[in-house]
Amino acid sequence: MLFAHDTECSLIAAAALVNTAGGAEGLPDVTALDQFYVAHAYTGRHEHTEAELRSVRELRPRLRRLWDVDVHEVVTIVNGLLREHAALPQLITHDDEPYHFHAVPRDAPLAIRMAVEAAMAVADLVRNGELNRLRVCAHPDCDNVLVDLSRNRSRRFCEAGCGNRAAVTAYRARKAAAQA
Ligand SMILES: [Zn+2]
Numbered sequence: 001m002l003f004a005h006d007t008e009c010s011l012i013a014a015a016a017l018v019n020t021a022g023g024a025e026g027l028p029d030v031t032a033l034d035q036f037y038v039a040h041a042y043t044g045r046h047e048h049t050e051a052e053l054r055s056v057r058e059l060r061p062r063l064r065r066l067w068d069v070d071v072h073e074v075v076t077i078v079n080g081l082l083r084e085h086a087a088l089p090q091l092i093t094h095d096d097e098p099y100h101f102h103a104v105p106r107d108a109p110l111a112i113r114m115a116v117e118a119a120m121a122v123a124d125l126v127r128n129g130e131l132n133r134l135r136v137c138a139h140p141d142c143d144n145v146l147v148d149l150s151r152n153r154s155r156r157f158c159e160a161g162c163g164n165r166a167a168v169t170a171y172r173a174r175k176a177a178a179q180a
């Protein structure tokens, strides 16, 4: 593991959340948010309401900017999110998880907890000089984001199958070149 467990989980969840906004709506209804909540092992308050869904969707463009701007702008966004939600980091344990940071109460709205978790995790990257772990997919037709948690910083494609697509395109190009 490169970073603390909660940092890695939060980064992966933040990237996945951002990617639900790319192309077809990945969070079309409350049920889709329920599935996202389970898939990323969220705990705490979850209302299953349209209002909650809306606030989670509205968070996405703000988080997306973390992938697109320089470190100084990232710091401005991170500090803004932490200040706005009165983040107060506390080490806690629950549900058999090891000690990890929560910076807002567990009964805070889901979108706020998602925002603060992402901000705390990105703050970790900034402090470690590892912000370049946040990448945009290298496939020319894809605008998804990813978090490269590989040891050798080798990850270039998102999880939507772009690595395979790129390999197939390269293979066809080689074959066409060989036949020409
Ligand atoms: Zn927790």
Ligand SMILES: [Zn+2]
Binding pocket: 137, 138, 139, 142, 143, 144, 157, 158, 159, 160, 161, 162
């Ligand atoms: Zn991609």
